[in-house]
Amino acid sequence: MKYALIYTLFLMSVFHTSCGQNQTEEKKIIINSENKGVITSHGPKWVTRKIIQDRKGNIWIAAFDGIFRYDGKSFTNITSKVTSARFFSVLEDRKGNFWFVSVGSGVYYYDGQSFRNFTAKDGLSNDVVFSLYEDKTGNIWFGTGGGASCYDGKSFRNFTTRDVNCIFQDKKGKFWFGGANLSVFDGKTFTTLTNKDGKAFKSVWSIIEDKKGNILFGDDDGLWRYDGSTFTNFTKRGALSMIEDKKGNVWTVSGLPGSRSWVLSRYDAKSLSNEKPTVTNVKLREDAFFTVFEAYDGSIWVGTGEGVYRYDGKTFTDFKSKEGQK
Numbered sequence: 001m002k003y004a005l006i007y008t009l010f011l012m013s014v015f016h017t018s019c020g021q022n023q024t025e026e027k028k029i030i031i032n033s034e035n036k037g038v039i040t041s042h043g044p045k046w047v048t049r050k051i052i053q054d055r056k057g058n059i060w061i062a063a064f065d066g067i068f069r070y071d072g073k074s075f076t077n078i079t080s081k082v083t084s085a086r087f088f089s090v091l092e093d094r095k096g097n098f099w100f101v102s103v104g105s106g107v108y109y110y111d112g113q114s115f116r117n118f119t120a121k122d123g124l125s126n127d128v129v130f131s132l133y134e135d136k137t138g139n140i141w142f143g144t145g146g147g148a149s150c151y152d153g154k155s156f157r158n159f160t161t162r163d164v165n166c167i168f169q170d171k172k173g174k175f176w177f178g179g180a181n182l183s184v185f186d187g188k189t190f191t192t193l194t195n196k197d198g199k200a201f202k203s204v205w206s207i208i209e210d211k212k213g214n215i216l217f218g219d220d221d222g223l224w225r226y227d228g229s230t231f232t233n234f235t236k237r238g239a240l241s242m243i244e245d246k247k248g249n250v251w252t253v254s255g256l257p258g259s260r261s262w263v264l265s266r267y268d269a270k271s272l273s274n275e276k277p278t279v280t281n282v283k284l285r286e287d288a289f290f291t292v293f294e295a296y297d298g299s300i301w302v303g304t305g306e307g308v309y310r311y312d313g314k315t316f317t318d319f320k321s322k323e324g325q326k
Contacts, residue, residue: 037076037077037079037081038076038077038080038081039074039075039076040068040075040077041074041075041321042075042320042321043070043075043307043308043319043320044064044065044066044068044307044308045065045306045307045320046064046065046305046306047063047086047290047304047305047306048061048062048064048290048303048307048308049063049087049088049290049303050062050088050089050090050293051293051308052090052293053293053295053296054092055092055096057071057296058071058072059295059301060090060092061303062087062088062089062100063087063303063308064086064103066078066079066080067087067090070319075319078110079100079108079115082108082115083105083117085102085103085105085108086102086103086104087101087103088101088103088129088130088131089101089129089130089132091132091134091140093134093138093140094134094138096112097110097111097112098110098111098112099132099140101129101130101131101132101142102127103128103129104128105127106118106119106120106122106127107119107124107129107132118151118156120146122156123149123156123158124142124144124149124156124158125142125144125146125147125148125156125158125159126145126146126147127144127145128144128145129142129143129144129145130143130166131143131164131165131166132167133166133167133168133169135169135175138153139151139152139153142167143163143164143165143166143177144163144164146158146161146163147159147160147161147162148160148164148177160177162179162181163179164177164179165178165203165204166178166179166204168207168209170209170215171209174186176207176217178205178206178207178217178219179203179204180202180203181193181200181201181202181204182200182201182204182219193226193231195231195233196230196231201217201219201221201224202219202221203219203220204217204218204219205219205238205239205240205241206218206240206242206252207242208242208243208250210248210250210272211244211248213228214227214228216242216244216250217239217242218237218239218240218242218252218254219238220238221233221238222235222236222238223235223237223238223239223242223252223254225272232275234275234276235276235279236257237252237254237255237256237257237263237265238255239253240253240254240255240289240290240291241253241289241290241292241303243293243294245294245298245300246298249266249267249268249269250266250267250269251264251267251292251294251300252264252265252292253289253290253291253292254289255288256284260286261284261285261286262284262286262287262288262289263282263284263289264281264282264283264292264300264302264311265279265281265282266279266282267279268280282300283302283311285304287304287305287306288304288305289302289303290303290304290305291303298313299311299312299313306320307320308320
């Protein structure tokens with residue numbers, strides 16, 4: 001494996017594992033909400049970028065038409081009376097509070113009763129925010145169109161001017177950043193990683209660590225596995241989103257090379273260490289797939305360009321209307 005040193009310091013500040021203090025304390029804008037959202041008979045009907053499940057079992061969905069919460073019976077659009085922002089991701093932090101990130105409107109913090117909006121004026125690196133991640137110490141990281149921002153509960157610290165699509169911290173504590181390239185921070189320096197041909201990875205949108213400690217990620221050239229010393233490209237299909245399920249299978253959503261079709265794929269756990277693992281295409285469609293998620297009950301949820309689907313292992317449920325849910 002070849003490494004090319006990018007920088008020992010980020011452009012904006014010296015890195016510390018604790019985010020530290022920004023030059024200017026943020027001024028939080030507080031939005032009080034007398035209601036707790038609007039109950040609807042359906043889920044999102046537009047681009048859906050992220051799905052999670054909270055500690056109570058509710059499904060939360062970040063979409064371009066709002067943040068939706070599903071309790072198993074009905075949907076509530078949490079943000080419909082607060083903002084018309086297009087949302088990209090959602091996170092429940094260790095304290096049970098929620099964070100929503102948007103395309104152009106910055107970050108929203110929700111404690112169940114009121115909202116706080118953070119933007120570039122408050123210290124965020126950019127108001128276009130693609131992803132968020134809570135690290136092992138409780139800091140909240142944001143991947144933005146202007147780099148990575150880290151929030152320690154009091155202030156932001158910004159680290160780079162490059163787009164950051166995804167952020168991940170592995171079991172050893174290293175931070176992985178995906179975007180225009182793939183980079184890792186080992187506690188001393190930041191390096192950009194290259195494949196065996198010396199080429200940088202391009203347009204990285206998803207990074208996970210599997211049960212065996214391998215790093216899996218998707219870029220323009222396909223799906224890759226890194227075992228700590230060697231990169232293996234085991235499919236030319238990338239992964240806009242990727243998860244490892246309870247059984248160790250890896251699920252991805254991606255576009256098919258040379259085709260307008262998008263596919264939900266399952267890579268068999270027993271064959272993942274092979275050069276060419278066994279893959280099953282579960283669903284094909286022309287409308288884009290954007291995210292995949294496994295719920296506590298083992299069902300697979302998929303976010304598309306026109307809403308949300310749930311797969312129970314046999315059939316797909318469409319949540320765009322009451323009829324679809326039947």
